[in-house]
Amino acid sequence: MSTKFDANELAERCATAMFARDRASTDLGITLTEIGPGRSVMSMEIKASMANGDGVCHGGLLFSLADTAMAFASNSRNEVYVAIGAAIEFLAPGRIGEVIVAEATEEHNRGRTAAYSVALTDSSGNRVAQFLGRTYRVRGTVIEGSG
Amino acid sequence: MSTKFDANELAERCATAMFARDRASTDLGITLTEIGPGRSVMSMEIKASMANGDGVCHGGLLFSLADTAMAFASNSRNEVYVAIGAAIEFLAPGRIGEVIVAEATEEHNRGRTAAYSVALTDSSGNRVAQFLGRTYRVRGTVIEGSG
Amino acid sequence: MSTKFDANELAERCATAMFARDRASTDLGITLTEIGPGRSVMSMEIKASMANGDGVCHGGLLFSLADTAMAFASNSRNEVYVAIGAAIEFLAPGRIGEVIVAEATEEHNRGRTAAYSVALTDSSGNRVAQFLGRTYRVRGTVIEGSG
Amino acid sequence: MSTKFDANELAERCATAMFARDRASTDLGITLTEIGPGRSVMSMEIKASMANGDGVCHGGLLFSLADTAMAFASNSRNEVYVAIGAAIEFLAPGRIGEVIVAEATEEHNRGRTAAYSVALTDSSGNRVAQFLGRTYRVRGTVIEGSG
Numbered sequence: 001m002s003t004k005f006d007a008n009e010l011a012e013r014c015a016t017a018m019f020a021r022d023r024a025s026t027d028l029g030i031t032l033t034e035i036g037p038g039r040s041v042m043s044m045e046i047k048a049s050m051a052n053g054d055g056v057c058h059g060g061l062l063f064s065l066a067d068t069a070m071a072f073a074s075n076s077r078n079e080v081y082v083a084i085g086a087a088i089e090f091l092a093p094g095r096i097g098e099v100i101v102a103e104a105t106e107e108h109n110r111g112r113t114a115a116y117s118v119a120l121t122d123s124s125g126n127r128v129a130q131f132l133g134r135t136y137r138v139r140g141t142v143i144e145g146s147g
Numbered sequence: 148m149s150t151k152f153d154a155n156e157l158a159e160r161c162a163t164a165m166f167a168r169d170r171a172s173t174d175l176g177i178t179l180t181e182i183g184p185g186r187s188v189m190s191m192e193i194k195a196s197m198a199n200g201d202g203v204c205h206g207g208l209l210f211s212l213a214d215t216a217m218a219f220a221s222n223s224r225n226e227v228y229v230a231i232g233a234a235i236e237f238l239a240p241g242r243i244g245e246v247i248v249a250e251a252t253e254e255h256n257r258g259r260t261a262a263y264s265v266a267l268t269d270s271s272g273n274r275v276a277q278f279l280g281r282t283y284r285v286r287g288t289v290i291e292g293s294g
Numbered sequence: 295m296s297t298k299f300d301a302n303e304l305a306e307r308c309a310t311a312m313f314a315r316d317r318a319s320t321d322l323g324i325t326l327t328e329i330g331p332g333r334s335v336m337s338m339e340i341k342a343s344m345a346n347g348d349g350v351c352h353g354g355l356l357f358s359l360a361d362t363a364m365a366f367a368s369n370s371r372n373e374v375y376v377a378i379g380a381a382i383e384f385l386a387p388g389r390i391g392e393v394i395v396a397e398a399t400e401e402h403n404r405g406r407t408a409a410y411s412v413a414l415t416d417s418s419g420n421r422v423a424q425f426l427g428r429t430y431r432v433r434g435t436v437i438e439g440s441g
Numbered sequence: 442m443s444t445k446f447d448a449n450e451l452a453e454r455c456a457t458a459m460f461a462r463d464r465a466s467t468d469l470g471i472t473l474t475e476i477g478p479g480r481s482v483m484s485m486e487i488k489a490s491m492a493n494g495d496g497v498c499h500g501g502l503l504f505s506l507a508d509t510a511m512a513f514a515s516n517s518r519n520e521v522y523v524a525i526g527a528a529i530e531f532l533a534p535g536r537i538g539e540v541i542v543a544e545a546t547e548e549h550n551r552g553r554t555a556a557y558s559v560a561l562t563d564s565s566g567n568r569v570a571q572f573l574g575r576t577y578r579v580r581g582t583v584i585e586g587s588g
Contacts, residue, residue, distance in 0.1 A: 089426065108383075127401055318491050346466065382528075
C-alpha cells in the first residue's frame with residue numbers, strides 16, 4: 001500500500017470521526033466533497049433560514065463554512081489542531097438557494113502551527129469570500145489507536 | 148426631546164426592524180441587551196448543538212455573534228451598512244451552557260466606511276474572542292420613512 | 295499583437311511608473327521579479343537595520359513587502375486601487391541576510407473591489423508569512439494616456 | 442513602594458531595553474509617549490520617504506507603527522512575547538508631515554497568548570487605521586535579572 005494512499009485514507013477516517021461529533025457543522029448542512037492530507041473541499045447550501053436582514057447569507061455562516069473546511073484540512077493527519085484566528089473578506093453576496101463550495105489549501109504546517117487559505121465560490125464560479133486562518137496543534141489524536 | 152434621546156430611540160427602532168428579518172441571528176438565539184448610535188451589546192447562549200468536534204462552541208458561531216453585534220451597531224442610525232471583512236482571534240473556548248456577551252464599539256465612521264471592535268466575554272469575565280470588522284454603506288434605510 | 299502580450303506589457307509599464315514614485319518600497323530595497331495582470335512576484339533582502347528587538351525582521355516590514363506586492367498586482371491593469379485592509383499570519387522568522395520572495399495572487403476582481411493572497415517565502419522554501427488583503431478602485435490611471 | 446509603581450517602572454525599563462535593540466522601529470522614527478503594564482502609546486511622523494505611489498504613507502509603515510506599539514505593550518511585564526498575526530483596516534490616508542499616534546490596549550493576556558487592539562489617529566483626531574493583533578509568549582526575559 002503506497003504512502004499516498006495511506007495518507008488519503010487516514011484523512012478520510014479523520015473526517016468521518018470529526019463529522020460524527022461536529023453538531024454545528026452538521027446542523028448547517030455542511031457536506032464533505034474531497035479530503036486529503038492538508039486539504040479539503042466542503043459545501044453548504046444557503047437556506048432561507050441562513051439569511052440576515054439584507055436577505056443574503058449571514059456572513060457568520062459563510063465564515064463557519066470556511067472555518068469547518070480549515071478544521072477538516074488541518075485535522076486530516078490524525079493530529080488535533082484548533083483554530084486560533086482567522087480573517088475573511090466578503091466579496092459577493094451568498095444568495096439563498098446557492099450551494100457554496102469551500103476549498104481549503106494548506107499554506108504552512110510546521111512545528112505546532114499551520115495556516116490555511118479557503119476560497120468560497122458559488123455555482124457560477126464567483127468568489128463569494130476569501131478566508132485566511134491559523135490553527136494550533138494540541139494533544140491527542142482525531143481517531144483512536146492511530147496517533 | 149433631546150437629540151441623544153432621538154438617536155437612541157432610532158437605534159432601538161432599527162434594531163427591532165433588523166431582528167424581524169434576520170432569521171440567521173434569531174435561529175442562533177442571539178438577543179439584544181443594549182443598543183445606541185454606533186454601539187450594541189448582544190448575547191448568545193452556547194447550546195449543545197453549537198459544539199464542534201472539540202466539544203466547544205464552533206468558532207464560526209462565535210464569529211456570527213460578533214458579526215451580528217457589528218451589524219446592529221453599524222445600522223443603528225438608519226443607514227444600511229453591510230460587512231465587507233473581519234478578523235477574529237479565538238482566545239478561550241466557548242463552553243456549552245455559557246452565555247457569551249458581545250460588545251460592539253465603533254472605531255470609525257466617516258464617508259461610506261465604518262469599523263468596529265467587538266469583545267466577546269463569558270460569564271466569568273474571560274475574553275473568549277476579539278473581533279475587528281469593517282462595514283460599507285449602501286443605498287436605503289433600515290426602517291421606512293425615517294431616512 | 296496578442297491580447298495576452300498587451301496585458302503583460304501594460305502591467306510592466308504600470309509597475310515601472312509605480313516604482314518611480316514609491317519611495318517607501320524603494321527605500322526598503324524591494325525589487326520586482328515578475329509582473330502580469332493581477333499578479334506579481336517581488337523580493338526584499340532582510341538587512342540588519344530591519345531587525346526588531348528579537349533579532350529577526352520586524353513584522354511590519356514583512357507586511358510592507360506583502361502590501362507592496364498586492365499593490366503592484368492590483369494596479370497592473372492601469373486602474374488605481376488602494377489597500378483598505380489586510381491580515382497577516384507570521385509563520386517563521388525572517389532572518390537577517392535572507393531574501394524573502396512575495397508572490398501575489400488575485401483571488402477576486404469585480405466591480406470596484408479586489409482581493410489578493412500573498413505568500414512570503416525564504417530561500418529555503420519556508421513560508422515566512424501568509425497575507426490576505428483587499429483593495430478598492432478609485433479614480434484615475436496608473437500611467438497617462440492609457441486609461 | 443506600591444505594586445502599581447513597580448509595574449510601571451518595570452514597563453519603562455523593558456521599553457528602554459527594547460528600543461536599544463530595535464533598529465527597525467528606531468529607523469522609522471517611532472517614539473514612545475506612554476508605557477504601562479499591557480499598554481503603550483507610540484508616535485511616528487510620516488516623512489516624505491514613507492510615501493507610496495499614491496503620495497500617502499505606505500500602509501506597511503502604518504502597520505509597522507501598530508505592530509511596534511503592540512510589541513511594547515506585550516513585553517511590558519518583562520516576559521518575551523512575539524507577534525504571530527494581525528489584521529489592519531486602513532480608514533483614512535496618513536498624510537506626509539502628520540504625526541500618527543498609536544495607542545495599544547490589551548484585550549486578553551492569559552496562559553501564553555495575548556491580544557491587542559491598536560488605534561492609529563492623526564493630529565486632527567481622525568482614525569487613520571485600526572489594528573488587531575496577537576502575540577505568543579516564548580522563553581526569556583526582556584531585561585536581565587528581573588524575570
